[in-house]
Amino acid sequence: MAFNAPSRPLSRRHVLAWSALAASGLARGPAAAQTAWPSQPIKLVVPFAAGGGGDALGRLLADGLRPVFNQPIVVENKPGASTIIASEYVARAAPDGHTILLNNQALLLNAFLNDTLPYKPLDDFAPVAEMVKAQLWMGVSTARTDATTVAELIAHMKRDPQMRFYASASKGSLGHLMGFNLAETAGLSLEHVLYKGATPAATDLGAGQIPMAILDLAGIKPMVDAGKVRLIAVSGAARSKAMPQVPTFGESGYPGFTTYSWAGLFMPAKTPPQVVKRVADETMKVLAQPSVVEKLFAMGYDPGTLTEARFAELGRNDSAQLGALIKRSGLK
Structure with a gap:
């Protein structure tokens, strides 16, 4: 489950900008920084159809965060165009902390698969937290x-x-x-x-x-x-606890297949860093709840562990590795 950039290879300038944004929040939101947050319902935008796995993840998280923030958290499904529709919606949203995107690696990979993205993935999003990961x-x-x-x-x-x-x-x-x-x-x-x-x-x-x-x-x-x-x-460095009898690619003679899929949360780039941190911290608390862990495991997922700067680093590493693979494959 990411990550976006134009449709060109990720430049060093973009990588550094995204890292700095995640780590220190150089760009600050306007009025949201001075007013109590959240002050209105929060939109959790999901780029997948209702009833699917991505939708289930969004609703599970919304149920966990709703009592913490004391505001309605509305899951909005905006499927289509390989998650580009939902991603653009969030990229253009007000950076006041009331719009969150749940997306996966497609957010990064679209940068290599599309020549004209309507947003810049590494410039227009603040990485919040890794929600789940799966082999x-x-x-x-x-x-x-x-x-x-x-x-x-x-x-x-x-x-x-x-x-x-x-x-x-x-x-x-x-x-x-x-x-x-x-x-x-x-x-x-x-x-x-x-x-x-x-x-x-x-x-x-x-x-x-x-x-x-x-x-x-x-x-x-x-x-x-x-x-x-x-x-x-x-895939992965170790066998899965869900089916430990199945060997890894490495054990099968194909080392290097250690990448896993993930899904995580993003907010508009200029969202106040203290709001990004609050969402990240509370998300980690929800993911640590035994009932949530059990539900995620039943869906084939492990709870995520990375937030902000470390989550951004994961995105950069995946972007470099998978972006190079896309270029070799000639995919468009």
């Missing part, structure tokens, strides 16, 4: 292959051209990029099949329409439970 899982269709390891899958792909297809949640998603990286590492040419969301991708994987997909656990687990998908590898 990504490689699953294979049990109807298409008997492979139980990455090595076996690669061997099957090499001898059968009909196996050289894979899916992810969307174009430019982390799963899409990991698939490209796997193909590059294994010396294969794999074709990415475009889907709009993890659920339809997982459904077709379970039906045998595609042989392999890289998705988060929330999206792929129903097909695993139904016996239609077999998990053979997971």
Whole structure:
């Protein structure tokens, strides 16, 4: 779950500006700095459709923050255009602390996938907090292959051209990029099949329409439970506690696949730093509640741990690593 910049590579000037903004809040909001906050309902803008995983995260957080801030927290769903619609809305919102964006790595990756973004990701947003993080899982269709390891899958792909297809949640998603990286590492040419969301991708994987997909656990687990998908590898430096029997890519002979997906909170860039800090601090308290941890785990997520400057650093690191991958892949 980020992160935006023009549609060009991230310059050193942008990186430094974002870091400074997150760490010290050089740009200050106007009247909000002198008045009590919050003084009105807070909008939590979610760039995903109602009823999906992103929407569920937003509503879970809103329920936790509402009694703390003593103001209504309204979840506004603004799906479309790979999260650009919602991101632009928040970028243009008044920096008074009453508009928050919940987004994922798409906020950063869109900078490399679009030549004309209507906002500057590293200039127009203040990173607040990492809300959740999740490892990504490689699953294979049990109807298409008997492979139980990455090595076996690669061997099957090499001898059968009909196996050289894979899916992810969307174009430019982390799963899409990991698939490209796997193909590059294994010396294969794999074709990415475009889907709009993890659920339809997982459904077709379970039906045998595609042989392999890289998705988060929330999206792929129903097909695993139904016996239609077999998990053979997971991203990250260590195995997941959710399914410890599944080895990491590193254990499978493919080191370097340690990136995880995440979702986090952002506010307009000139939001007063004391407001950004308050939202970050209270978000961490909500994420530490046992009932919230349990709900997140059931959704396939671990609670986030990073706020402000450290969250900004995560974004910069992901931007550098994944941005380079996007450029190598030729994605647009």
